[in-house]
Amino acid sequence: MKILAIGLDKNIAKSGSPESSRQEEYSRLFDETHILVLASGQDKKIGEKLWIYFSSGSNKILKFFSAVKKGGLIIKNRRIGVITAQDPFFAGLIGFWLKRKFGVKLHIQIHTDFLNPYFGRESFLNGIRIKLAKFLLPRADGIRVVSERIADSIKSSRIKLKAEPVVLPVFVDVEGIKSSLVRTNLRYKYPQFDFIILAASRLTKEKNLLLAIRAMARVLKAKPKIGMIIAGNGPEREFLLKKIKSMELERNIILEPWAGDLVSYLKTADLFLISSNYEGYGRTIVEAVAAGCRVISSDAGISREFLDRASIFSVGDENDLRDKILGAIGGNLAPAKSLAPTTKEQYLINYKRALENCL
DSSP states (O other): OEEEEEESOGGGGSTTOHHHHHHHHHHTTSSEEEEEESSOOOOEEETTTEEEEEOOOSSHHHHHHHHHHHHHHHHHHHTOOEEEESSSSHHHHHHHHHHHHHOOEEEEEEOSOTTSHHHHHHOHHHHHHHHHHHHHGGGOSEEEESSHHHHHHHHHSSOOOSSOEEEOOOOOOHHHHHHOOOSSOHHHHOTTOSEEEEEESOOOGGGOHHHHHHHHHHHHHHOTTEEEEEEOOSTTHHHHHHHHHHTTOTTTEEEEOOOTTHHHHHHHOSEEEEOOSOOSOOHHHHHHHHTTOEEEEESOTTHHHHSOGGGEEOTTOHHHHHHHHHHHHTTOOOOOOOOOOOOHHHHHHHHHHHHHTTO
16 A cells, blocks of 8 residues: 655654654555655655655645645655545645545544634634534545544534544553653752652643643742743743743743653653643653653543543643642642553554555
8 A cells, every 4th residue: 555644744854853763664564655744845765665745835825736736746656545634634635635636545633632622712723724624524534533532522523424533542652661761860950849840842822831830839839849840842932931930930940941851851750740721642641651750631632541530630720730739749649540551563553454444
């Protein structure tokens, strides 16, 4: 089987990057894998069965027509059987256009909980994305979602599908995390803190780290020697730094760049916190549990699949989060659910099967 994948991640073309290595692994499953990245770059071949292409264009319209033209040439010249779009939005629209024109099968992947009310409220553009997804999904020959929450939200909506969503979570090397050695110890790095809370994510609006900061300010009134480390990069960085400064929390809340060795941070933190308004999957929950770190999460993503209800707070509820943190500091936090072992080999088999089922 020959596939064409359409997505936005240009790190795929960077030699030695995790994204490139992952796609090389996937490419071994198929006769040929062609990836069309919706960004500018230089086309290249990686390994024996993997080709990377880029679409040009200074705006979405030009990029769309560039991608359709290049995608069409790939389909004709390489005899592609299945297109897999990495989202039900822009990538999905290009995939649908190519499906209609060339008669190939369309597989759509969903990594975002797009039917979550917070997603729609976040921006006007997200409202358009929701409408687009509702148009595209009924026309897909296969649908992959990364969590039961997304599958349930689609099933409970009025979207009429011809293909049932297949739940295939993001693979996490649980055994690798368990066996990895600690290279950076947060307790040694920040000895001034009696209890360390870690938050690690992209610094974007939907992660709602401002909620975590506000809740932390209230926790500090009762527990002044608690520290919070926020590891991440993103557009909200300067905004969050200003908030931390204006609330005079610089001594207790430290903003670090994204941790290259996140597992070490998870293994040496006392608590991992996720404050998101919505998540697609939220793999850091699995990574934290595998690392043996206690977790508190908003009711988003896969939180219900891995955490006890007492470890989950209502989205956006500052009081609930404060109480959960104080409970965790006091040792009143139930352990996470056990992780079901999944090998990389089994994951790859399931991924291949999801695409084969489109034919």
